[in-house]
Amino acid sequence: MLKEDHVKSVADAITVEKKRILSIRKALVEWYLTDHRDLPWRRTSDPFQIWVSEVMLQQTQVATVRPYYRKFLERFPNLARLAVADLQDVLKVWEGMGYYARARNLHKAAAMVMAKHNGRLPQAWQDFRDLPGVGDYIAAAVLSIAFDKPYAVVDGNVKRVLSRLFEMDDPVNRPKSKSIYQQAANELLDERRPGTYNQAIMELGATICKPRRPTCAACPLQAACRAYRNDRVAEFPRRIKKQATPEHRIAVGVVFKNGRVLITRRKPEGLLGGLWEFPGGKIRPHESAEAACIREIKEEVNLTVRIDAHLSQVRHAYTHFKIRMEVFCCVYISGRVRLNGPVDHRWINLDQLQNYPLPKANHKFLSQLVEWNAKTKAN
Numbered sequence: 001m002l003k004e005d006h007v008k009s010v011a012d013a014i015t016v017e018k019k020r021i022l023s024i025r026k027a028l029v030e031w032y033l034t035d036h037r038d039l040p041w042r043r044t045s046d047p048f049q050i051w052v053s054e055v056m057l058q059q060t061q062v063a064t065v066r067p068y069y070r071k072f073l074e075r076f077p078n079l080a081r082l083a084v085a086d087l088q089d090v091l092k093v094w095e096g097m098g099y100y101a102r103a104r105n106l107h108k109a110a111a112m113v114m115a116k117h118n119g120r121l122p123q124a125w126q127d128f129r130d131l132p133g134v135g136d137y138i139a140a141a142v143l144s145i146a147f148d149k150p151y152a153v154v155d156g157n158v159k160r161v162l163s164r165l166f167e168m169d170d171p172v173n174r175p176k177s178k179s180i181y182q183q184a185a186n187e188l189l190d191e192r193r194p195g196t197y198n199q200a201i202m203e204l205g206a207t208i209c210k211p212r213r214p215t216c217a218a219c220p221l222q223a224a225c226r227a228y229r230n231d232r233v234a235e236f237p238r239r240i241k242k243q244a245t246p247e248h249r250i251a252v253g254v255v256f257k258n259g260r261v262l263i264t265r266r267k268p269e270g271l272l273g274g275l276w277e278f279p280g281g282k283i284r285p286h287e288s289a290e291a292a293c294i295r296e297i298k299e300e301v302n303l304t305v306r307i308d309a310h311l312s313q314v315r316h317a318y319t320h321f322k323i324r325m326e327v328f329c330c331v332y333i334s335g336r337v338r339l340n341g342p343v344d345h346r347w348i349n350l351d352q353l354q355n356y357p358l359p360k361a362n363h364k365f366l367s368q369l370v371e372w373n374a375k376t377k378a379n
């Protein structure tokens, strides 16, 4: 091919690609403007409220987030109120939604915005990104939706849509693929209306281009979608196989003393940080659940107890592991509480438990505990 011909064909290809990108943007935004779900956080332009919704939605489904979002904003309607709130109150409102680091970081970040940015959410990428808990996704989502800044979001929904649209072979769950999907998202971003565009592509992934059985017949991008055109939709997105999730066996004891029970508070950082729970821990190989319960209580709070009853077996899944928890009702025998691990403790009546934020796994046996206690008292 002559040099001029080659240049012309490359220029033609770029023109075709640009046209294609423009038509994808247009179709996506037009579809979103008429067909999007009416969600509470889409009715506000308040940056704080948008931020709260994005933090909640990052690891939780829309249906679960709705009541939490309402409750959270009733309790903490603005940044200033959140910044001065007690962390325990914040965790209590968050209780049951999981990933509590999100709540702790939001609380800490609110105080930083009050102190360093006069109570206004910073609009510069780096200033906002420097706040606790703000990663690339949250920064792009909040800055584009609240302030129309030209940053493209990349979450699981977006990666799935992009992978099908362009037949991208990079596994969506491989860390190295992140920059490749970010680059594709940046190129597709409609910089004239980034907030609307970002919401549109996420909405498409959530409602039409779903993980299983996408409804291509109703998709506004059908004409531009390579996977659809080549009948390869089921092949995307590509994933690398994950290892099986390990399961830990845990023993937990509800220690009764003079009608009260002992709860302890976890240290502020890490998994379930700042939440309250009943003492306990991992069952060692070849150890019985009962022996582990007695040993853990001795090690963690320095009390000697006797097991009265096996209350329940609870299963719960976290992101990287699962637990099978044996729960026992125990009677206090001797000792003064000395904490090794937890940072605080209380002896409380069972009806006071509702005042403390507890992990979801603990909530799974609370009604059985109340029932058991009522029966035991009656006998």
Ligand code: SF4
Pocket: 161, 164, 165, 208, 209, 210, 214, 215, 216, 219, 220, 221, 222, 225, 226, 227, 228, 233
């Ligand atoms: S045509 Fe199907 S696979 Fe392609 S983007 Fe639309 S819903 Fe997804």
